[in-house]
Amino acid sequence: MNRVVVDARRLLCPMPVIRVQDRVAQLDPGTIVEAVCTDPGALNDIPAWCRINGHRVLETSSEEDEYRVVLEVGGRE
Amino acid sequence: MTEPRKAVALISGGLDSLLAARVMQEQGIHVEGINFFTGFCVEGHTHAIRRRDRDRPKRNNALWVAEQLGIKLHIVDIIEEYKQVVFNPRHGYGANLNPCLDCKIFMVRKAHEWIGQHGFDFIVTGEVIGQRPMSQRRDTMPVVSRESGADDLLLRPLCAKNLPPTRPEREGWVDREALYDFSGRSRKPQMALARRFGFEDYAQPAGGCCFLTDAQYSAKLADLWRARGDKQYELDDIMLLKVGRHLRPAPHYKVIVSREEGEGNFLQGYRNQYPSIRCVSHPGPLALIDGVVEEGDLELAARLVARYSKGRDQERVTLEYRDRDGATRELVVTPLRPDQIPEAWHL
Numbered sequence: 001m002n003r004v005v006v007d008a009r010r011l012l013c014p015m016p017v018i019r020v021q022d023r024v025a026q027l028d029p030g031t032i033v034e035a036v037c038t039d040p041g042a043l044n045d046i047p048a049w050c051r052i053n054g055h056r057v058l059e060t061s062s063e064e065d066e067y068r069v070v071l072e073v074g075g076r077e
Numbered sequence: 078m079t080e081p082r083k084a085v086a087l088i089s090g091g092l093d094s095l096l097a098a099r100v101m102q103e104q105g106i107h108v109e110g111i112n113f114f115t116g117f118c119v120e121g122h123t124h125a126i127r128r129r130d131r132d133r134p135k136r137n138n139a140l141w142v143a144e145q146l147g148i149k150l151h152i153v154d155i156i157e158e159y160k161q162v163v164f165n166p167r168h169g170y171g172a173n174l175n176p177c178l179d180c181k182i183f184m185v186r187k188a189h190e191w192i193g194q195h196g197f198d199f200i201v202t203g204e205v206i207g208q209r210p211m212s213q214r215r216d217t218m219p220v221v222s223r224e225s226g227a228d229d230l231l232l233r234p235l236c237a238k239n240l241p242p243t244r245p246e247r248e249g250w251v252d253r254e255a256l257y258d259f260s261g262r263s264r265k266p267q268m269a270l271a272r273r274f275g276f277e278d279y280a281q282p283a284g285g286c287c288f289l290t291d292a293q294y295s296a297k298l299a300d301l302w303r304a305r306g307d308k309q310y311e312l313d314d315i316m317l318l319k320v321g322r323h324l325r326p327a328p329h330y331k332v333i334v335s336r337e338e339g340e341g342n343f344l345q346g347y348r349n350q351y352p353s354i355r356c357v358s359h360p361g362p363l364a365l366i367d368g369v370v371e372e373g374d375l376e377l378a379a380r381l382v383a384r385y386s387k388g389r390d391q392e393r394v395t396l397e398y399r400d401r402d403g404a405t406r407e408l409v410v411t412p413l414r415p416d417q418i419p420e421a422w423h424l
Binding site: 013017021044052065 | 112114118136137140141143147150152153154346
């Protein structure tokens with residue numbers, strides 16, 4: 001399965017969401033996207049963005065000062 | 078069955094835009110949200126940087142509002158285009174470097190472009206006549222409609238009854254009678270409407286949503302422009318203005334000194350773009366130097382940084398200077414005394 005990494009380190013909210021949003025717009029449904037961030041707010045914001053836009057969060061994690069959100073791109077309406 | 082009319086609502090994350098969008102939903106309009114990121118949006122930045130604030134719950138209010146409404150939210154990066162609004166606001170600045178009226182015109186113009194590209198019918202904002210001294214006055218409302226190019230496709234549901242009917246009202250896409258006639262700075266009508274819709278938890282009335290409305294931030298931005306001899310900035314510049322103590326010992330350079338661990342970690346990410354100084358003999362801050370420094374400047378900068386270290390009362394403090402390429406050398410200095418740091422250095 002395709003897996004795309006979005007490097008949003010050193011970016012502050014809402015830039016990580018924008019980076020994910022703009023990348024997801026280019027991807028097919030079912031693609032797995034892994035966002036790597038340093039703003040802890042991304043752990044709330046990216047899942048919130050996924051919920052309202054029909055994408056599925058598969059996993060969130062944090063390690064030291066890095067935060068990861070793994071999501072699956074949802075279908076287009 | 079006919080397709081519902083579609084509106085895009087400018088969502089700031091505050092109460093007014095939440096209500097305006099909800100009023101449209103109540104009339105059966107399909108609403109999606111749009112939120113513009115200028116680089117100056119307050120939205121949690123200080124919170125994200127500072128270590129001591131990190132454990133406090135945080136949310137992006139625009140996303141939260143969209144979730145409450147059950148609508149999609151499109152967040153648009155306008156950092157580059159927005160510079161012209163900041164540099165040359167046709168209608169001037171407010172109390173600080175806030176170009177509020179030009180900002181509103183710009184955002185509505187962008188929303189107007191967006192509805193053209195996405196097949197939407199009109200634009201909704203949470204503006205209320207008299208709510209803001211610069212951008213939300215009876216005489217500036219038509220200016221926003223006209224100069225944005227949106228004209229009568231811009232509907233303000235919270236104060237529509239105080240304004241001439243727009244196309245969505247004239248065409249019967251929305252029922253004008255079910256819109257509102259709010260005006261003035263009182264928040265009571267909005268709070269009552271929020272209660273009616275069942276919204277109990279919402280962001281406090283906006284006003285602090287943009288760093289350009291902040292006097293201290295604006296002073297630092299004006300200083301940056303003066304020092305560079307040009308009204309320019311990059312995203313990193315305006316991010317750094319939000320972080321640390323900024324001191325300018327001489328016109329050709331300034332020192333950005335972290336105030337706590339989180340800020341130090343944040344500044345660390347800029348060490349390949351700016352020369353830096355950190356205290357090694359004692360716990361202390363990380364500082365960046367913005368400008369070109371001579372040897373004498375470097376010693377003064379090091380003494381200044383040492384002042385904010387735990388070695389501030391010692392005779393000798395050792396610091397490490399690192400240039401942009403990573404080359405380091407040791408500096409041993411006597412920290413400045415408080416009376417040796419003129420108030421005018423603080424930006």
